[in-house]
Amino acid sequence: MDEAVSKISRSSVRGMLRRQGRMPEYTRFFDFLGDIPMIDASGNPIAFSYYYRQLKEETGSHTIYSEKMFANFLRTEYDRFCLPRQIRETDFKIADLREHSVIAVEFNNRRSIAILRPLCAGRDMRQNIGDHIALMHQQGIFNILFEIDSAREEEMMFTSPLMAVGMVPGLIIPDAATGDLVIFFYPPGSAPK
Amino acid sequence: MNIDALVPEYVRNFQAYIPSKPDHLLMKEYGIPFLYRLNNNENFLGPPDAACRIIEAFEAGNSLVYPSGDSYDLRSALAVKLGISEDRLIVGNGSCEVITAVIKSLCESGDNIITADKTFAVYEWVAEFSGIDARLVPLHNYTFDPQAMLDRIDRRTKIIFLCNPNNPTGTYWPEPLLISFIEQAGEDRIIVIDEAYREYVETTDYPDGLKLMERFPNVVVFRTFSKMYALAGLRVGYLAGVEELVAAVRRTFVAYSVNTLAQQAARAAISNDTEHITQTRKMVREARIFLKQVCEQIDLDCIGTEGNYLMIRSPVNDLLMYRRLMKKGMMVRSMTGFRFPGWIRVTLREEAVMAAFANVLSDETKAVRG
Numbered sequence: 014m015d016e017a018v019s020k021i022s023r024s025s026v027r028g029m030l031r032r033q034g035r036m037p038e039y040t041r042f043f044d045f046l047g048d049i050p051m052i053d054a055s056g057n058p059i060a061f062s063y064y065y066r067q068l069k070e071e072t073g074s075h076t077i078y079s080e081k082m083f084a085n086f087l088r089t090e091y092d093r094f095c096l097p098r099q100i101r102e103t104d105f106k107i108a109d110l111r112e113h114s115v116i117a118v119e120f121n122n123r124r125s126i127a128i129l130r131p132l133c134a135g136r137d138m139r140q141n142i143g144d145h146i147a148l149m150h151q152q153g154i155f156n157i158l159f160e161i162d163s164a165r166e167e168e169m170m171f172t173s174p175l176m177a178v179g180m181v182p183g184l185i186i187p188d189a190a191t192g193d194l195v196i197f198f199y200p201p202g203s204a205p206k
Numbered sequence: 207m208n209i210d211a212l213v214p215e216y217v218r219n220f221q222a223y224i225p226s227k228p229d230h231l232l233m234k235e236y237g238i239p240f241l242y243r244l245n246n247n248e249n250f251l252g253p254p255d256a257a258c259r260i261i262e263a264f265e266a267g268n269s270l271v272y273p274s275g276d277s278y279d280l281r282s283a284l285a286v287k288l289g290i291s292e293d294r295l296i297v298g299n300g301s302c303e304v305i306t307a308v309i310k311s312l313c314e315s316g317d318n319i320i321t322a323d324k325t326f327a328v329y330e331w332v333a334e335f336s337g338i339d340a341r342l343v344p345l346h347n348y349t350f351d352p353q354a355m356l357d358r359i360d361r362r363t364k365i366i367f368l369c370n371p372n373n374p375t376g377t378y379w380p381e382p383l384l385i386s387f388i389e390q391a392g393e394d395r396i397i398v399i400d401e402a403y404r405e406y407v408e409t410t411d412y413p414d415g416l417k418l419m420e421r422f423p424n425v426v427v428f429r430t431f432s433k434m435y436a437l438a439g440l441r442v443g444y445l446a447g448v449e450e451l452v453a454a455v456r457r458t459f460v461a462y463s464v465n466t467l468a469q470q471a472a473r474a475a476i477s478n479d480t481e482h483i484t485q486t487r488k489m490v491r492e493a494r495i496f497l498k499q500v501c502e503q504i505d506l507d508c509i510g511t512e513g514n515y516l517m518i519r520s521p522v523n524d525l526l527m528y529r530r531l532m533k534k535g536m537m538v539r540s541m542t543g544f545r546f547p548g549w550i551r552v553t554l555r556e557e558a559v560m561a562a563f564a565n566v567l568s569d570e571t572k573a574v575r576g
Contacts, residue, residue, distance in 0.1 A: 014547075015547055015548065018542065018547035018548075019323075019542075019545035019546070019547060020545075022542045022543055022545065022547065023221065023543070023545070024221065025221055040521065040522050040523070040574070041520070041521070041522065041523060041547075041548040042523055042547065042548065043523060044522070044523060044526050066523055066525070067523075067525040067526075068525070068542055069224065069543070070224065070226065070525070070528075070540070075235055094526065094529065095236075095526070095529035095530045095532065095533045096529065097235035097236045097237075097529075097532075099235075
C-alpha cells in the first residue's frame, strides 16, 4: 500500500476513495468517512463503508453556504477531519427560484442503487425529490443516494427539501475544498414521505 | 487558440508543485492565533550576527542599482573560505537555480539523470519538465542504494544526484562509500553531491565534497545559505566544480538572479560563522534527542540522524495528522508528496517550540488511537 500511494501521490490525482466493504488496517492510509446503510438483493441490511485519503494539500476556496439546520452536520464532519472550511449560515430564497427543478439519476441495477444529483434548483424541489423516491421504489430500487457539491450554492439549496422528504445526510467526501461531496441516503425500508 | 498544442507533452504531463498558502491565510482558515513552522527545515535561530547587521542596515537607495550579475564579491569571499578559485563557483537564486542550470547545460533529449525516489524532489522535477528522463532508484534502509544506482547507468546518463545527507531521511554516505561509488560510476557523467545540510553533520566520516572534487573532476557540489545560515527568505545557493564544467554551466545561467541584499548577507554570514554553527548544532542536537525520546514514549517510529529534521511515522494518514496538528498551530510537512505516505517531517528548532510540539503530538496521537 505504501508503494501504491507513493506512486499515485505524484500524479494529478487529488485523493483516493474506497466505498465498499470494511477495510482492515486502514488508519495509516485512509480516513474513515462513514457508513451508508443499504440493503442487498435479498433484502438484508448491509453498509457501504467510505474511506478517503487526501493526496495533496488543499488549494480551493473554503467558504460553504448552508442553511442553519444543515450547518451543524457540516461543522461536525469538517471538524472530525480537521478540514478548514468557513461555513456561512444563510436562508436560501427558494421562492425566488424558477418553478421546476431538475435531477439527474444514475442507476446501478445490479446493486439496486440509484444516485441522484441536482442539475437545477427550483421551487418544486421537495415534490420532485419525493416523486423520484417513489418512482425508484416502484421500480424496486431501495438504495437511494443523493449527492450534493457543497461548493455550489444552487446544489446546497436542495438540503432542506432532501431532509423534508426523509433523506439523511450520511457523510462528506472531501475534494480539496473545490467541491466536497455531501452524500444523503434514504433509509432503506422507509416508506416515501 | 490551442495552448496545449504549444506546450510540450512533458510539460503538459508535469504536476506542478503547489506551495503552502501564506501563514496569515492558514491561520485564518484553521482558526488559530499562532503558527509554528516546522515544515521547511528553516533555522529559527536566525542568520549569523554579521548577516543580521547587513540586513538591518540595508537602505532603500541600494535597491535602485542592479546587483552584481555574477555575485562577484560573494564568490570571492566563498573562494577564500573554501580555498578554491572564484571561477569554480556559480551563485544562484537558491540551490534550485543551480540544479536547473546543471541539467539545462548538460542534458538534451534522450539523456537521463539518476537519483533516489525519496529525496529532494527538485532534481526529478527539473528533469521531467525539461523533457529529460529521471530514473528514480528506491532507497535501501532509508539510504541511497549505490549498487542499484550504478545498475541504472547507461551511456545516456549525464548526471547522478546524491543528496548527502539525504532530505528527508537524514542518512548519508560515508567517505569510503562515496569514493567507491564515484569510481564505479565512471568519468563520463557528472556526480552532483548536494550538501544542503552539511553544516549540521558532526560525524568524522562525513565526506567533504569539495575535497572529492579535487580528486574527481566530474564531481559537482551544491551548497546553500537557506539552511544553516538561515537566509532562506533571500534565496542564495551555489555550486562548485572544475573550471571547465562551471564555464559550461554558466552559459545557461541567467545573470543578475541573486539580489544585492542576498549577496551581501551571504557574504557576511560566512565571515564569522563559527559561533553560529556551534549554537545551531547544539539546538538541533538537543531537539533531536528530546523529540526522539518523546516518540519513544508515545510509541511512534522516527528516523533521521543528520540534518535539522526528523521523520516521524504517523499513527493515521499523514495529511490527516498534518491537519490535526495545524489546528493546534503546528505546521509540519506531510510526506506523501515525498513518496513516504504515513510519515511527517518535523523541523528541529528551539526548546520551547519543541516542547509545545511534543505536547500537541502526544495529545493528537492519544486522540486518534482512542
